[in-house]
Amino acid sequence: MDDLYLAATGSWLPPRVLIEDAVADGRCPAPLARTTGMASVAVAGEESAPDMAVRAARQALERSGAGPSDIDLVLHASFFHQGHDLWAPASYVQRAAVGNHCPAMEVRQVSNGGMAALELASAYLAVAPARTAALITTGDKFCPPGFDRWRSDPGTVYADGGTALVLSRREGFARLRSLVTVSAPELEGMHRGDDPFGPAPFSHRPQVDLDACKRAFLAETGSSYAVARVGAAQDAAVKGALAAAGLELGDIDRFALPHLGRRRLQAGYLGRFDLDPERTTWPWSRGVGHLGAGDPIAGLDHLVVSGALDAGDTCLLVSVGAGFSWSCAVIELLRRPVWAERT
Template sequence: MRWENVYVAGIGTYLPDETVTAAEAVADGRYDAANAEASGVRAVRVAADDEPGPVMAAKAGRLAIERAGVAAEDIDLVLHAYVGHQGQELWSPAHYVLNETVGGRAAAIELRQGCNGALAATELAASYLVARPDTTAALVTTGDAFKLPHIDRWSADDQTVYGDGGAAIVLSKRGGFARLLATATRSEPSLEPLYRGTEWTAAPFAEGKPVDLTARKDSWLMRNEDAYDDALALIGENFAEVLQEALADAGTTLAETQWFVHANVSRQIAEWGFHKALGLDVSTTPYEWGLDHGHMGNSDQFMGIDHLIAEGRPKAGDKLVTIGVGIGFMWTVAVLEFTETPAW
């Protein structure tokens, strides 16, 4: 989908103060040394007990609104995306974020798209603004704190280390530091069992054990000798097609873009899934920065863009491609064009 007159007006992030390194986790017996070597992740931020996902999302949201210079009453939609537990059961974290950021009676909706939530929400927010002539701006927030006993950030997935944090963007029809040129989304539901596994549960945390995503993946991938290769082929095919669709709608090519932001994934996934597959120069990504923060659920893409901006790297006229991948499976690609280097 090509967008006209939709802008990223503000972006905000929040990182907890506490840092725990992979070396410390290995020394304490919390992280497998071989997995640490393979992943390359050096450290993560760890949220305090009073910093569940929505609290960090709201802090990031307030910063994004301040940077955007948008009045609270001009925010017509709040979308809050997350992966894990949000600090309480059977409640609405989206309305907490609404109340803690802009207040009022704007629509507040939560999304569960795995780690694709931020970009899926961006596309939906753009659609909402364009479809309603009387709207001005939308706030998209993300936030997750991965805590025991529900999730062990070091061992829930043998290819991923989970870090805590929150992030947000403001989309506006009145202008911003970057134009949203195009987005594209694609699903491959035949891969849904990868993260469900082969067993059902009666309730959250029913067995009283931390989530074991590795075991779920293994139980499905071991069902026949071709399952692993078939899954990789489907992932590669969908990734290539959704990327090309977004670039075509934006009227550009990957070679004509200057920046690429993907999730803070492990070294083996980043190198083979993104850098080598696409011929990317790692210096055009926030990959090295991400190794000091781990995979922050939905927040990685907004965090990565904010990091590039903080270093003053994107200039007016530069194009940036960002991609999200969520369990389900689902991919969203967004293409931005910077109109300026933000003052912050």
């Protein structure tokens, strides 16, 4: 991709709850703790999802040095309820963190929302030379009564937090070498099941139950149908991003993977692509949890700040969301940013 850079990343994560404590008080089933391999999960207090996105945005903007006049687009991605009905959280992020009047829009592509926003922002900046930078944020809070972070999607423990990324046409600490998205809409029913369309949220059940939807979908299609299509689309996204960057899988230094439980991660990524977990974000993400749309940005931010990525290194950002869609991006670190050295 031509002349697109990452000027800064940012994240804001609330305090962690130890999995052993959640098991002891009954919040997390013991079998789930064992199969996911999670150590802790980020759980917010009074903070709302958009407020956590704002905190991450302020950090990313400060790190980038970008002012209000430099931001030409604000995209906010989310997975779950943002705290109000018929409301525009992207405008809230823009008002609270940026303070300008450029277009501000929300991206709703569930767990792939952050990468979908990156793809849209890349195109928006590329088509007009006068456009300088875009701010991408994510923010989610998975809480009762509508969502049980431990049980609503068994195999993945959901976390709260906000992330942000400033994409620039001028300069940055890293270059976006490729970005590929692949969609498989024939799988959209996996998160719909056989439920009829409802007139309002939670019309059919009081709490999200993705496992029930998945069981209903697989009862009709068969598991081999879904597995084959998931594998093919996932492979296409990974191979496409590598090919567009002119690289092989072995050339990648680090991998920012979805924050799934260990069993799902092993089946979908570690085993499938023969990845060493220590070269991925797993050792860190098992202490955070699934951040909805924010996993790839949070993972990259961690790899940069921790020093796991240095000048000349490459990182593959991998993301998947219901629908289903898969996005992969190759990032090349040009230099270790000053703000990472100060952290």
